[in-house]
Each structure stands twice: as C-alpha cells, then as structure tokens.
Amino acid sequence: MTKQSFETVLDESDTSVAEFKTEKRGFLGQIQHILHGNITIVPMIVLILSCLGFGFVAGERFFTPFNLSLIIQQVTIIGILGIAQTLIILTAGIDLSVAAIMILTSVVMGNFAVNIGVPAFLAIPLGFIVGMVCGAVNGLLITRFKLPPFIATLGTWNIFFALNLWYSGSQSIRSQSIDKAAPSLKFFGERVDVFGTQFTYGSFLMIFLCILFWYLLNRTAWGKHVYAVGDDPEAAELAGIRTKRILMSVYIVAGLLCGIAAWAAVGRIGSISPQSFYEGNLEAITAVVIGGTSLFGGRGSVVGTIIGALIVGVFRNGLALAGVDVLWQVFAIGWLIIIAVAFDQWVRKVSS
Amino acid sequence: MSVQPILSAKGLVKRYGRVTALDHADFELYPGEVLAVIGDNGAGKSSLIKAVSGATIPDSGDVWLDGEKVDFHSPMEARDSGIETVYQNLALSPALSIADNLFLGREIRKEGVLGKWFRMLDRPKMQQFARDKLSELGLMTIQNIDQAVETLSGGQRQGVAVARAAAFGSRVIIMDEPTAALGVKESRKVLELIQDVKSRGTPIVLISHNMPHVFEVADRIHIHRLGKRCAVVDPKTISMSDAVAIMTGAMDPPNDVYNPYT
Numbered sequence: 291m292t293k294q295s296f297e298t299v300l301d302e303s304d305t306s307v308a309e310f311k312t313e314k315r316g317f318l319g320q321i322q323h324i325l326h327g328n329i330t331i332v333p334m335i336v337l338i339l340s341c342l343g344f345g346f347v348a349g350e351r352f353f354t355p356f357n358l359s360l361i362i363q364q365v366t367i368i369g370i371l372g373i374a375q376t377l378i379i380l381t382a383g384i385d386l387s388v389a390a391i392m393i394l395t396s397v398v399m400g401n402f403a404v405n406i407g408v409p410a411f412l413a414i415p416l417g418f419i420v421g422m423v424c425g426a427v428n429g430l431l432i433t434r435f436k437l438p439p440f441i442a443t444l445g446t447w448n449i450f451f452a453l454n455l456w457y458s459g460s461q462s463i464r465s466q467s468i469d470k471a472a473p474s475l476k477f478f479g480e481r482v483d484v485f486g487t488q489f490t491y492g493s494f495l496m497i498f499l500c501i502l503f504w505y506l507l508n509r510t511a512w513g514k515h516v517y518a519v520g521d522d523p524e525a526a527e528l529a530g531i532r533t534k535r536i537l538m539s540v541y542i543v544a545g546l547l548c549g550i551a552a553w554a555a556v557g558r559i560g561s562i563s564p565q566s567f568y569e570g571n572l573e574a575i576t577a578v579v580i581g582g583t584s585l586f587g588g589r590g591s592v593v594g595t596i597i598g599a600l601i602v603g604v605f606r607n608g609l610a611l612a613g614v615d616v617l618w619q620v621f622a623i624g625w626l627i628i629i630a631v632a633f634d635q636w637v638r639k640v641s642s
Numbered sequence: 643m644s645v646q647p648i649l650s651a652k653g654l655v656k657r658y659g660r661v662t663a664l665d666h667a668d669f670e671l672y673p674g675e676v677l678a679v680i681g682d683n684g685a686g687k688s689s690l691i692k693a694v695s696g697a698t699i700p701d702s703g704d705v706w707l708d709g710e711k712v713d714f715h716s717p718m719e720a721r722d723s724g725i726e727t728v729y730q731n732l733a734l735s736p737a738l739s740i741a742d743n744l745f746l747g748r749e750i751r752k753e754g755v756l757g758k759w760f761r762m763l764d765r766p767k768m769q770q771f772a773r774d775k776l777s778e779l780g781l782m783t784i785q786n787i788d789q790a791v792e793t794l795s796g797g798q799r800q801g802v803a804v805a806r807a808a809a810f811g812s813r814v815i816i817m818d819e820p821t822a823a824l825g826v827k828e829s830r831k832v833l834e835l836i837q838d839v840k841s842r843g844t845p846i847v848l849i850s851h852n853m854p855h856v857f858e859v860a861d862r863i864h865i866h867r868l869g870k871r872c873a874v875v876d877p878k879t880i881s882m883s884d885a886v887a888i889m890t891g892a893m894d895p896p897n898d899v900y901n902p903y904t
Contacts, residue, residue, distance in 0.1 A: 530747030
C-alpha cells in the first residue's frame with residue numbers, strides 16, 4: 291500500500307505495534323494487578339485470618355465442629371439473600387427490598403400451608419411465584435419507569451413490608467402449628483450428620499445455590515450479559531444485548547431466590563414471624579460488599595458474597611465467644627464495610 | 643448495467659426534541675466499495691450511521707439492504723442481517739475479557755446436553771476463534787486472550803473492536819472514527835485492515851475527520867452537512883481543501899452525485 295508523504299518516515303521507525311508488553315510494576319502495583327483479576331482472594335484471606343485470630347482469642351471453643359457448623363447455619367439466610375443481592379449489584383443496581391420479599395413470601399407460604407391447608411408442595415411454589423412477582427415489580431419500576439434502583443426498592447421495601455403485616459395480621463405462625471400442618475416447610479432446618487458434625491440442609495442449600503450461580507454467571511451467556519450490563523449499559527446495548535430484558539430477568543431471579551430464602555428461613559427460625567429479618571436487606575448488602583463485589587457494577591462474584599457473609603458470621607461469633615459486648619460487634623462490622631469499599635476503589639484504579 | 647446499492651437509505655428524519663439530527667438524509671453504499679462519510683461536528687453523521695445500523699429508529703424514512711426494505715429496531719437485528727458497526731466508544735465491556743467481548747451477544751454454546759440444557763458456553767472454541775481472528779488480522783500479538791479489556795491501551799481496544807466487526811460482518815462494516823484515538827502507527831494498521839477487509843469483498847462505511855485517511859482509502863466520499871447529504875464526490879478528482887470547503891459550507895456542492903456504478 292502506498293504511504294502518504296508524512297508517513298514515509300515510518301520506515302526507519304520501530305515496527306512493533308500495540309503489543310501486550312509487560313510493564314514494570316512496583317510490588318504494590320503487582321498486588322493490585324493480581325487482585326484486579328481475582329477479587330475473591332482478599333475476602334478469602336480476611337476470612338482465614340479472622341478465623342485464626344478468633345481461634346487464638348476465643349480459644350478452643352471457636353474451632354469446635356459444633357461452633358463452625360453453627361456459624362454456617364447463622365449465615366445461611368443472609369448468604370442466600372446475598373446471592374440475590376449480588377446479581378442485582380452486578381448490574382449496578384441495589385435492592386433494598388430483598389428481606390421484605392422474603393418475609394412476605396414466608397408469610398404467604400405459611401398462611402396457605404398452615405391456615406388454609408393447601409398441601410406444602412403447592413404452597414411452596416406459590417411462595418416462589420409471590421417472590422418472582424415482587425422481583426418483577428422492582429424490575430418494571432427500574433426498566434420501564436426508569437426509576438433509580440435505590441429509590442424504586444426503597445419504595446417497594448416499605449410496600450412489601452406493609453403488605454406482609456396486613457396479610458399476616460401481624461400474627462406469627464407458631465412452630466407447633468407448622469409441625470402439625472406442613473412439616474416440610476421446615477425441611478431446611480433439619481440436620482444431617484457429616485463426619486460427626488451436625489449440618490442443616492439449609493447450609494447445603496446455600497452452598498448449592500452459590501455453586502449454581504457461580505456457574506450461571508461465569509459459564510453461560512446470561513451471566514456474561516449480566517456483567518456487561520452492569521459494566522457499561524450503553525456499550526452492552528450497542529453490542530446487541532437487550533439490557534432491559536437482562537435487568538428484568540435479574541430482578542425476577544432475585545425475587546425467586548428471596549422465595550427460596552423464605553423456605554430456608556422457616557426451617558432456620560422454626561416459626562413464621564412477619565417481624566423477623568427486618569434488617570436482612572442491609573445485612574445482605576454488607577455481605578456483598580465485604581465479599582468484594584463493586585457497588586458500581588460489573589465486578590464481583592457470588593463466591594465472594596458467601597465468604598463475605600461468613601466473615602460477618604465469624605466476627606459476630608468470635609467476638610461473642612470472646613465475651614465482647616454486642617455493640618462492638620456492630621462497630622467492627624461497620625469498619626469492615628468501610629475498609630472493603632475503600633479497598634475496592636483502590637483495586638479498580640488499575641485500569642486508569 | 644447498473645449495480646444495486648447493498649445498503650441505502652432515503653429521506654431519513656430524526657429529531658431529538660427541538661434539535662434536528664437528520665433532515666431527509668439519503669445514503670447509498672455499493673458492493674465492494676469504501677464509502678467515507680465526512681461532515682462537520684453536529685452535521686448528523688453519527689445519527690445517520692445509527693439509523694442504518696439499528697442503534698436509533700428514525701422518525702421517518704426507509705432503509706434498504708440488498709434491495710429489500712428493512713426495519714431495524716435494535717443493533718442486534720442489523721447484526722443478524724450482516725451489518726457490523728465499530729462504534730466510536732467501541733461498545734466494549736471493560737471488565738470482560740477479549741474473548742468475551744468478541745462474542746458479546748452471540749456466544750457459542752457447547753454442543754449436546756451441556757449446551758442445550760445447561761446453557762454451557764464453549765469457551766475453548768470461542769478462545770480459539772478469538773485468537774485466530776486477532777492473529778489473522780495481524781493487529782496485535784495476543785499473550786492472554788482472557789485479559790480484561792480495561793487493561794489494554796486505546797489502540798489495542800480499537801483493535802479488538804475492529805476485529806470483532808471484521809470477524810462477523812458478512813455484508814457491511816461501519817466504522818465510526820476508527821483512527822481518532824490512535825497514534826500514527828496504530829492508525830496505519832487500521833487503514834491496512836480496512837484495505838484488507840475491502841479486498842475480501844466486504845463494503846465499508848468509514849466515518850472520519852481525518853482527511854488524509856479518508857482520501858487514502860475511500861472510493862467515494864459522502865459529504866454530510868446540516869443533517870443531510872449535500873454531495874458525493876470522487877477523492878481522485880477533488881482536493882482535500884475543496885471537500886472541507888463543501889463540508890463547512892464555504893463552497894457550493896457539485897450538482898451531481900458521483901456514482902461510477904450506474
């Protein structure tokens with residue numbers, strides 16, 4: 291091809307073009323770069339260090355199989371809600387209503403199975419549908435009416451919570467009534483013996499859902515699209531992704547996960563109370579953030595979220611075993627959140 | 643014997659509130675040619691390109707592809723018809739890998755049960771294809787196809803975007819300012835790439851502000867002004883300064899549309 295006059299000098303110039311050269315980075319830069327590619331490393335390290343730390347402070351009692359199994363049980367519900375929240379935060383959204391959807395769903399399940407007498411195998415899917423409808427309402431407000439996710443779900447959080455109080459008449463469903471009418475509602479609270487330690491089915495459910503959503507996010511086109519929509523919605527749209535459809539699917543799937551969490555929650559707390567888990571949404575966001583998922587979207591993982599939930603669980607449990615007042619547990623978790631977000635900001639700078 | 647345009651538009655109108663981006667604009671692209679579209683800032687070049695590539699829906703006017711009237715409602719529909727666009731902002735997802743970006747929106751699933759029921763992506767196949775395409779185009783030496791796009795330089799990102807269009811564009815490739823963000827040597831690579839794609843028979847629409855680049859690769863130049871096509875000229879017979887003069891309104895456009903095909 292003929293060159294233009296101003297380009298003839300190129301003959302003498304270096305011919306290397308746009309190569310992926312490995313730049314010299316400092317030690318800190320190197321770490322930043324590795325973390326940028328593997329965001330779950332940090333929560334993993336924090337989890338291991340905090341386990342070792344509390345094992346040291348709280349002594350033998352922390353590392354008993356019973357205690358470790360207890361921590362996992364304690365984080366099950368928040369872990370599942372956290373998976374739902376992760377999906378939404380990956381799209382650069384936020385869902386303040388996850389816990390409200392869960393409670394509303396559990397109340398519907400309980401009312402149909404216990405008070406009305408519908409068989410549990412119908413009442414539970416009915417609850418899932420309620421969860422998905424709630425998620426679809428959030429999704430519609432955000433995609434069709436273009437409300438910011440924070441505002442839309444702040445509204446629906448209140449609405450779903452009020453509906454839950456109205457529908458339940460603020461009445462709890464007692465554990466004995468559930469046992470009599472629909473014991474399968476409590477399935478995820480039942481225990482199995484693994485290597486001499488008691489684990490609930492709920493713990494396995496959380497781990498199963500974590501693996502399932504890791505797979506969906508990393509090995510399917512849908513997952514890639516979820517990341518792309520959160521990363522740069524305009525670019526995703528131009529690349530041919532139907533961003534609204536992806537957003538709707540994410541909110542509906544999150545609603546379904548809240549429904550599944552509702553079933554697990556009945557097993558966990560035994561009864562069904564319309565007043566329970568009032569701060570569940572904030573705890574779920576905490577787990578997501580500590581797990582390294584970026585609030586700006588497009589970056590993060592469900593594995594990180596489960597680790598984040600476990601970190602919170604380990605802190606609470608360890609501090610309690612060490613005899614520290616509850617208020618200092620809250621204090622410590624507050625710092626964890628701030629440090630996690632500050633850290634995310636630092637790691638994200640690698641691209642600029 | 644007259645040749646039919648592969649992509650054409652007639653009377654396109656697009657308004658954004660009180661701003662008229664397209665005012666009855668016409669457009670023709672013939673098989674095998676490189677058509678440059680030039681125009682001053684705000685002349686409506688991008689709106690024109692978005693209208694023929696499905697990124698915006700014109701208020702009125704028609705678009706024809708290969709003699710058939712088409713009605714694109716999304717870039718996806720245009721892509722399915724074989725029109726690929728390299729947008730100025732590249733439309734890449736920074737946190738995803740090079741391979742993921744190449745296949746964004748048209749991922750390949752594994753065959754059999756894994757793909758059908760578990761929707762599993764065929765990553766080795768996609769990675770191999772991405773590696774082949776990038777090295778075939780000679781645009782860059784890839785060390786790690788799983789590298790996130792945000793860790794690449796501007797020129798490398800452009801390379802990924804152009805490679806994506808070249809790999810999938812079967813009928814028309816549209817490039818919006820492909821050399822605007824590049825250095826001299828990287829621009830040369832992109833120009834060679836344009837010639838390369840053209841020699842394989844795929845027509846290209848090139849939107850550019852860079853007159854030397856336009857005059858080097860274009861077969862015809864479409865000059866856009868005030869939301870419509872004001873002239874189509876032959877780069878071999880017109881000077882750069884005259885083209886710029888027509889573009890800015892300093893000179894009256896020639897009356898006839900330059901068209902060696904009919």
